[in-house]
Amino acid sequence: MSRKYKIILYVLFCLATVAYFVWFLKTNTIAVLDPKGIIAHKQRDLLQITTLLMLIVVIPALFLAFFFTWKYKEGKKSKYTPDWDNDILTECIWWAFPSVIVIILSVLTWKSCHELDPYAPIVSDVKPIEIQVVALQWKWLFIYPEQNIASLNFVQFPEKVPIDFKITSDAPMNSFWIPQLGGQIYAMAGMSSELHLMADEPGTFRGCSANLSGIGFSGMSFDAKALTAVDFESWVESVKASSKTLNFESYQELVKPSENNPVSIYKLETQDLYHQILMKYMPGN
Amino acid sequence: MFGRLTLDAFKHDAIEYGAGVMMVLSLLAVIGLLTYLKKWKWIWEEWLTSLDPKRIGVMYVIVSFIMLFKGVTDAIMMRVQQMFAAGDVAGYLTAPHFQQIFTAHGTTMIFFVGMGVIFAIMNLILPLQIGARDVAFPFLNSLGFWFFTAGGSLMLISLIIGNFSGAGWVSYPPLSGIQYSPDVGVDYWIWSVQIAGVGSLFSGINFLVTIFTMRCPGMTFMKLPLLIWSILGSLVLIIFAFPILTATVGMLTLDRLLDMKFFTSDFGGNPMMYINLIWAWGHPEVYILILPAFGIFSEVVATYSSKRLFGYVSMVGSIIAITFLSFIVWLHHFFTMGAGASVNAFFGIMTMFIAIPTGVKVFNWIFTEFRGRVRFDSPMLWFMGFVIVFVTGGMTGMLLSIAPVDFQVHNSLFLIAHFHSMVIGGVLFGFFAGFTYWFPKFTGFKLNEKLGKLAAYLWIGGFLVAFMPLYILGLMGATRRLDHYDSSTGWQPLFIIAGIGGFIVSCGIAVQMWQLWVSFRDRKQNKDTTGDPWDGRTLEWSTTSPPPIYNFARIPVVHDIDAFWDRKNGKFPEQKKPYKPIHMPKSSSTGFIVGWLSFIVGFAATWHILWLGIAAVIGIFISLIVHLAEKEPEFEISVAEIETIEGHV
Numbered sequence: 001m002s003r004k005y006k007i008i009l010y011v012l013f014c015l016a017t018v019a020y021f022v023w024f025l026k027t028n029t030i031a032v033l034d035p036k037g038i039i040a041h042k043q044r045d046l047l048q049i050t051t052l053l054m055l056i057v058v059i060p061a062l063f064l065a066f067f068f069t070w071k072y073k074e075g076k077k078s079k080y081t082p083d084w085d086n087d088i089l090t091e092c093i094w095w096a097f098p099s100v101i102v103i104i105l106s107v108l109t110w111k112s113c114h115e116l117d118p119y120a121p122i123v124s125d126v127k128p129i130e131i132q133v134v135a136l137q138w139k140w141l142f143i144y145p146e147q148n149i150a151s152l153n154f155v156q157f158p159e160k161v162p163i164d165f166k167i168t169s170d171a172p173m174n175s176f177w178i179p180q181l182g183g184q185i186y187a188m189a190g191m192s193s194e195l196h197l198m199a200d201e202p203g204t205f206r207g208c209s210a211n212l213s214g215i216g217f218s219g220m221s222f223d224a225k226a227l228t229a230v231d232f233e234s235w236v237e238s239v240k241a242s243s244k245t246l247n248f249e250s251y252q253e254l255v256k257p258s259e260n261n262p263v264s265i266y267k268l269e270t271q272d273l274y275h276q277i278l279m280k281y282m283p284g285n
Numbered sequence: 286m287f288g289r290l291t292l293d294a295f296k297h298d299a300i301e302y303g304a305g306v307m308m309v310l311s312l313l314a315v316i317g318l319l320t321y322l323k324k325w326k327w328i329w330e331e332w333l334t335s336l337d338p339k340r341i342g343v344m345y346v347i348v349s350f351i352m353l354f355k356g357v358t359d360a361i362m363m364r365v366q367q368m369f370a371a372g373d374v375a376g377y378l379t380a381p382h383f384q385q386i387f388t389a390h391g392t393t394m395i396f397f398v399g400m401g402v403i404f405a406i407m408n409l410i411l412p413l414q415i416g417a418r419d420v421a422f423p424f425l426n427s428l429g430f431w432f433f434t435a436g437g438s439l440m441l442i443s444l445i446i447g448n449f450s451g452a453g454w455v456s457y458p459p460l461s462g463i464q465y466s467p468d469v470g471v472d473y474w475i476w477s478v479q480i481a482g483v484g485s486l487f488s489g490i491n492f493l494v495t496i497f498t499m500r501c502p503g504m505t506f507m508k509l510p511l512l513i514w515s516i517l518g519s520l521v522l523i524i525f526a527f528p529i530l531t532a533t534v535g536m537l538t539l540d541r542l543l544d545m546k547f548f549t550s551d552f553g554g555n556p557m558m559y560i561n562l563i564w565a566w567g568h569p570e571v572y573i574l575i576l577p578a579f580g581i582f583s584e585v586v587a588t589y590s591s592k593r594l595f596g597y598v599s600m601v602g603s604i605i606a607i608t609f610l611s612f613i614v615w616l617h618h619f620f621t622m623g624a625g626a627s628v629n630a631f632f633g634i635m636t637m638f639i640a641i642p643t644g645v646k647v648f649n650w651i652f653t654e655f656r657g658r659v660r661f662d663s664p665m666l667w668f669m670g671f672v673i674v675f676v677t678g679g680m681t682g683m684l685l686s687i688a689p690v691d692f693q694v695h696n697s698l699f700l701i702a703h704f705h706s707m708v709i710g711g712v713l714f715g716f717f718a719g720f721t722y723w724f725p726k727f728t729g730f731k732l733n734e735k736l737g738k739l740a741a742y743l744w745i746g747g748f749l750v751a752f753m754p755l756y757i758l759g760l761m762g763a764t765r766r767l768d769h770y771d772s773s774t775g776w777q778p779l780f781i782i783a784g785i786g787g788f789i790v791s792c793g794i795a796v797q798m799w800q801l802w803v804s805f806r807d808r809k810q811n812k813d814t815t816g817d818p819w820d821g822r823t824l825e826w827s828t829t830s831p832p833p834i835y836n837f838a839r840i841p842v843v844h845d846i847d848a849f850w851d852r853k854n855g856k857f858p859e860q861k862k863p864y865k866p867i868h869m870p871k872s873s874s875t876g877f878i879v880g881w882l883s884f885i886v887g888f889a890a891t892w893h894i895l896w897l898g899i900a901a902v903i904g905i906f907i908s909l910i911v912h913l914a915e916k917e918p919e920f921e922i923s924v925a926e927i928e929t930i931e932g933h934v
Contacts, residue, residue: 031760047693062676065651073659080591085592085593090652098640102641106634113626116692177764186622194623283552
């Protein structure tokens with residue numbers, strides 16, 4: 001095969017690859033790039049701005065690397081200065097150039113770390129809803145202390161209402177993550193971490209554990225569903241009418257290791273169950 | 286009598302048996318070959334007990350290659366599992382087995398491939414480049430190597446006896462605690478890492494002292510070759526970071542053995558402490574691996590551009606900056622643990638600062654090519670692959686350093702794609718460039734260039750196919766370490782592409798093995814008679830290939846950077862002083878014996894066989910005392926012998 005055909009084949013292959021990826025990105029939901037909540041929105045924007053800023057340095061670097069390798073290839077008769085090894089001005093440029101970008105990014109980091117702090121409540125006129133999350137071996141328990149209900153491997157909340165997640169674990173460490181609504185935080189035994197999220201529209205979003213927690217870890221994904229306030233209220237009522245109840249005693253059954261548990265819903269009998277789970281790890285208990 | 290060890294430890298599924306049988310057969314094949322060729326005496330006297338850093342370096346290369354082969358096999362097994370295990374298909378691996386594989390993969394690649402290849406480079410190149418005949422503490426060097434090998438072997442034996450840890454390569458508690466991981470897996474991890482870690486610390490001290498005390502006359506710090514500067518940075522990190530690892534893993538051991546509750550969730554223990562400590566070692570560890578790779582590229586780019594390295598002072602400054610900064614960024618491994626916004630921001634910004642010196646280094650390499658004469662041999666091909674992969678990986682690394690972005694990609698496959706870009710694109714490509722570059726120095730013949738280029742293309746191409754889809758998968762919400770996922774996620778096509786990439790990389794490895802064989806077969810044609818096949822610049826090229834045991838018949842005198850290049854071009858010619866007798870260390874079997882006794886200590890501690898452990902520890906003490914009491918650990922090479930070796934009577 002001649003060199004020319006090789007190059008044509010190579011270019012065609014690259015074009016086909018790019019075309020495939022463009023098609024793939026168009027036809028699939030890229031959760032982080034397709035946010036459905038205010039936090040995920042801001043995180044997506046931050047990701048995009050940062051990427052663009054860095055391309056200012058990365059593109060010239062890649063271009064120069066290829067250009068110089070081609071231009072100064074042996075036998076090209078380009079200029080040759082074997083002993084030229086420093087130049088204050090040029091070196092200053094590439095100390096300064098990335099430094100400026102990094103300083104801009106640092107400012108952005110400082111601001112966004114405070115604005116998007118997972119512990120910071122979302123500013124809104126609507127009263128937030130508190131949902132307590134417990135990572136178990138290997139399932140997620142969601143407790144609604146105000147509604148007096150609980151659910152397993154399934155969480156539901158009204159749209160456009162700030163959600164105040166309180167997260168702990170009665171198992172090895174997990175990480176609570178709903179990509180389309182916003183970033184994750186660790187769930188640790190004996191500690192209560194917080195995550196504030198809000199859904200902008202109704203929909204079902206995939207949630208999961210992002211941190212290895214033992215053999216059932218892969219099955220720890222769940223559906224997070226946002227729905228209208230009215231639908232949410234009627235769902236809460238229907239759960240309250242259900243026959244299954246959750247209290248500290250029945251929780252002892254639930255805490256035993258099990259994998260790929262189906263969704264279930266409970267009427268909550270022990271109202272401070274979350275607190276009791278936390279206190280299991282305190283000295284003297 | 287045998288602690289926890291019962292016959293159940295030998296029960297496995299078919300795949301594990303297959304791996305175990307393969308391993309035993311390979312070992313038997315090596316033993317058989319040595320017996321058939323009657324080489325036992327040779328291998329014992331010339332290699333296993335040798336204190337010559339060139340010999341120890343070659344052994345490091347061999348052990349690292351074996352471990353690389355194992356680590357890649359693990360990787361391919363994971364790729365294949367994830368290609369198929371969607372929806373109703375469970376895949377061919379069970380969850381516990383899959384988790385052992387990724388734990389073993391990470392442990393192997395970092396501790397026994399990454400550390401192995403950098404110590405190989407140090408042993409082989411460092412004394413030669415600084416114009417020394419030996420290292421500062423030859424016995425400590427041998428001890429370090431055998432600890433490294435014993436740690437690796439302990440991990441391998443878990444394939445046959447018992448099982449390995451499934452708690453991930455950094456073993457976060459409480460998962461790695463006795464409550465959630467009661468079996469021997471985590472203990473195997475602990476003792477392999479512990480034994481190898483002590484070895485790394487010994488080697489680190491030895492090489493640091495070597496650089497400080499054994500440079501040849503005239504080689505001041507600002508005339509050191511850049512590889513040595515990079516290694517110096519790496520050694521400083523080893524000496525500060527590895528004691529943290531030893532202490533942390535030691536506390537985990539106490540938790541597991543004696544129920545001490547350092548890192549448990551209850552009774553006042555704190556798993557977050559472990560996570561902080563392990564990354565206080567873990568982040569410098571990344572730079573321990575990458576800095577020597579930077580050094581290799583500095584040598585390769587200057588040599589193949591036939592030009593002095595651009596911006597030496599900037600390069601040294603960058604290395605020092607990276608060394609310092611790498612100790613104040615560890616928290617970026619767990620922004621998601623819930624530290625305050627200001628803490629997260631501080632560590633994020635410090636992380637970004639590392640990008641500045643790293644960027645400067647990349648620009649300096651590129652400007653070394655500017656107005657040079659670039660020979661596009663395979664080491665340069667590895668360099669170009671490195672630039673592409675490392676620059677994109679660096680960019681995603683910057684994204685990860687911004688905490689709010691990190692919340693969205695942490696522990697996802699995006700992270701996996703990022704750090705494989707750094708470790709494969711940086712460390713491994715750097716090592717392959719160096720391997721091709723220095724191969725003739727130690728064997729006396731060059732590697733087949735055509736196959737070398739093919740292997741590099743397959744590796745670089747395969748890497749891109751295997752890891753670029755992972756960036757997208759991460760953004761789709763695919764987390765790491767999944768043995769199974771739902772088909773509604775739409776991830777499977779990308780997992781299949783990634784699997785194909787893994788296959789291409791395997792082809793690259795096959796070509797590399799073929800290349801070694803072909804080069805060995807044609808060694809007469811590819812012979813390097815000059816000692817300087819690439820028109821090199823530094824002192825290692827001024828001696829023969831392979832170098833004599835004493836490296837230099839006369840200790841060189843250095844006047845400037847690139848000492849050998851200057852000498853070849855008529856500046857500062859070599860002074861032909863008469864030879865003097867040379868003293869070299871005698872071989873010693875103590876390193877070998879102590880190393881394998883430490884393996885027994887690790888095995889006994891894993892299985893709780895008290896008497897065996899105590900016996901092995903006593904053995905270690907006796908061996909060391911006997912060795913240290915020996916009177917004459919050196920032998921003399923007379924002037925007549927030097928003249929014979931140097932080829933003039």
